[in-house]
Amino acid sequence: MKQKLINVGYFLPAVISLILYLMLAVNSGFGSLNPLVWCFVALLFVSAALMMQKRWWGCIGGCIAGAVLVYMGTQYTGQIISETPIGIVLCIYYVIFGFLCFRNKRLYQ
Numbered sequence: 315m316k317q318k319l320i321n322v323g324y325f326l327p328a329v330i331s332l333i334l335y336l337m338l339a340v341n342s343g344f345g346s347l348n349p350l351v352w353c354f355v356a357l358l359f360v361s362a363a364l365m366m367q368k369r370w371w372g373c374i375g376g377c378i379a380g381a382v383l384v385y386m387g388t389q390y391t392g393q394i395i396s397e398t399p400i401g402i403v404l405c406i407y408y409v410i411f412g413f414l415c416f417r418n419k420r421l422y423q
Contacts, residue, residue, distance in 0.1 A: 320414055324365045327376065327404060328358035354379045361408070365415045373412025380404030 332355050339347055357375045364372025380401045387398025 317418070320411070320418070321366055323411055324362040324415075325359070327407060328355065328362050331355050331358055354382065365411060368415060368418065370412050370416035373408040373415065376408030376411075377405050380408065 335347060335351055335355060357379055361372045361375035361379075364375070380403075383397040383401025383404060385401075387396045387401060
């Protein structure tokens, strides 16, 4: 049961991001989003799939996406919400789940 919750946790940020950006794209048009957004959403899914296969280093992709959000929060893009807090939370989330993945891999070897 615990392992199933961890596996769901791997995919949670990717699914939330996908839903959020799809809603934004439908409301404001797909052309309004930078194509890199879809690359980073795909990176989150790849990271989750790697961690699900007990490859702890898969968390690096999520940390990269979080770092880009932190950087974008320092730039003026005219958005209402700053991306910095979201990026920090995403980095912390992936560090924690990367550690859990590393620990679980060592326990099952």
